[in-house]
Structure formats: structure tokens, C-alpha cells
Amino acid sequence: MKLREDALRWNAEFRSWIRAVTHRGRLESDMEAELENHLEQLTSDLIRAGHSAQEAARRARIALGPALMHKEEMRASLGLRWFDQIGGDVRYAVRMLRKSPGFTVIAVFSLALAIGANTAIFSLAKFLLYDRLEIPHPEGLKLLRWTGDAKVVAQSLWGDFDNTPGGGTTSSVFPYPIYREMSLHPAGMQSLAGFKEESMNATVRGTARSVNLAMVTGNYYDTLEVHPEVGRAIQPSDDAVSGLGDVAVISNSLWSREFGRSPAALGQTITLNEEKLTIIGVNPPRFTGAKNVLESPDLFVPISLEPLLKVQRAKRSDLANPTSGG
């Protein structure tokens, strides 16, 4: 019972406050008019009681007291006191800041710098730590990494690798035979796919240019659970035989840029380092491959094509093909 009464009262008070704030002008003139009216009536009553007009007016004014003070109390009753005080403080602050422009400029500049730096760092952290790939169930996907000590055998690595304290090496780049071996014994993993990103020369619709591409294993699309927007994805059958599988899936943005999102893109030919590939599918819009979330490689081709693509590299890579015994 008491709670309900309290709730009703808060409700009434809140609504009264809102009304007072939004119709402030009318409130002020109403208060003025009410006090004026009271004064008039008091004066006329005093006149009726026998005082002269002047005397009555004087007495009435004294009796009523300072209108200013009453109005202030009336405003306090409505809960306007703190509101007015904050308003006054803000206006005072603005006045003071305007009087010393040099200080204000430096303060604003420092704040802007700090806020900007924080925003930049947070955006970077978000990108590095929190952003997920645009695939279903990104939390189920893990990128494997190996770590070796100073005696590790891998000598020439094609790709990113880092040194560990103690003279060792760590990298996410695995030799292809190791990948094959691991995918035979998944050890708790549902599916193991591999990819390698690289840039090469390609001719797309007659124009030669440098493209980023990703060479992917046949089960790449299945593992990531990514489905193409049009056409089909790369399948294990494309990757089955080394040197075969001259198909390519293009990125969504390449499809927009070069082919105007036309379904006629399927079946067209792209020449990649003198190899002719047929476009078989287009990736979905926000898919960027498995390496990063910023930019997508333009082409996705089966990794079985690697020996044909004559990739430039300084030393012999460990990406040897098991069937050729190399």
C-alpha cells in the first residue's frame, strides 16, 4: 500500500517536473500573475477595511513579503532548484572559459588528442583481438601454429615466421607433407584445411594486373562452412591430383568490380601466371578468406595448382608435393 502510494507520488512528481522544465516560460509568468493577483486582493480588502489606497498597498506589500523569495521557494517545490543550479554552473563555466581562450584551446586540444588516441588504440585492439571471420561458427575455427627450438629442421620458410626467445622459431606455416600427414590423423579436430596467400599476375577480362590469391585445400570451403553466392565452391575433387584442378572462385568485390555482379561471370577464363583457369563460383559478400578480416584475396584456387603457378621465391620451398616424391 505504502509502495503504491510512493510510486504514484514519484510518477506525479516526475511529470510535474517535466512540465515545469518544458513550459518554463509559462510557469514563470503564471507565478508572477498569481502573486500579483494575491496582492491586488489583499490591497482591496485592506482598502475596504478603511485604509487609504496608498497605505493599503504598502501594508499589503509588506504582508506578502518579497515576491522574489516566494518565487524561489515555489520553484524549489517543483524540484527545479538543482536543475537551475546546474544551468547556472554551466553558464558560469562557459563565461570563464571564454575569458581565457588560450587555456580553453589547449584544454580542448589535449582532450581531443587523448580521445583520438584512445579511439584509435581501441579500434586496433578490436580488429586484432575481437573481430571474427565472416563465417558461421567462427569460434570453432582455430589457426594452428608450431614452435621449434634452436634445433628445428625447417630451414627455409615461405611465409610468416617469428623467433622465440631462446633461439627457436614459431610459425603458422606448415610444410605441405606435414599437413597431409596431420589431416590423416586429425586428433580431435573435425576437419583440417590449409591455405596459402600470395600475389601473382593475372589477366581478368583482358586486363593484366597483379592480384592477391589464396591457394586452398579441397576441404577449405567445407571446413569454414562457407557457401558461394553463385556457382560452386572448391571441392576435394578439384584438389585431388597435383597439377590439375584449373578452377577458381573469385571474391565478391572482384565480381562487382569486373563483372558487374553478372551470373555470366561463371565459366569465364582467368589467366594466372600463364595458366588458364575457369571461374566456377563467387564468394559471399563479407568473406575475406582465413588470413585476415580486412581484405579478401581476389582469387581462390585449389592448392594442387601450386607446381604450375611458378611462384617466385628465392630458395626451394618446403611445399613439396608428396606424389612427386620431392
Place this chain on the structure above:
Amino acid sequence: MLILKAVSLGPLHGYGMLLRIRQNSGEELVIQQGSLYPALYRLEHQGAITSEWGDSEKNRRAKYYRRTKVGRKRLQAETEKWNKMAGIIAGILRTTPEST
């Protein structure tokens, strides 16, 4: 409390309320003129009374206040409390000192 009682018989404006309270107390109670309005505004803020502008007897614009349901309940509660308190105090004053 006194204000709520004053408007219980019908809508009044500020000055009229002063007069009625003075009347009802047999000319004994004269309220400070200026402290009436803050009290009125507080009661309206809490929802115990509502106001509207109307014409006074002398054909002047005046703000009339009337009691709400909430105000009626409030008057009831306050009256009960007051009477209870008066009874308790009267009881205390009535007790004679214990004779040892």
C-alpha cells in the same frame, strides 16, 4: 493538511484559501501570506491538488486549486496520524507522577 481541508469543500484560489482557513479557525489562525504558495506548489507537484485558471469574483484571472483523489487519501492519513499523536501526547500529559 490545512490546505487540503480548505479545498475539500470546493475549488479555491490562494487568497481565498487564506481567508477560509482563518474563518474556520475562528479567526485564531493567520497563516503567513507568502509561505502559502510554496506549500501549494509542493502539494500540486506531489499530485494532491490540481490547478486551473479561472475567473475570480471580481472578474480577474485567478488560479483555482481543487483536491484530487490522492489528496483526499492524503488528508485522511494525515488526519489520522494527527489525532493519534494528539491522543498519545494527551495520555502522557494526563499521567500523574507516581507516589512512592
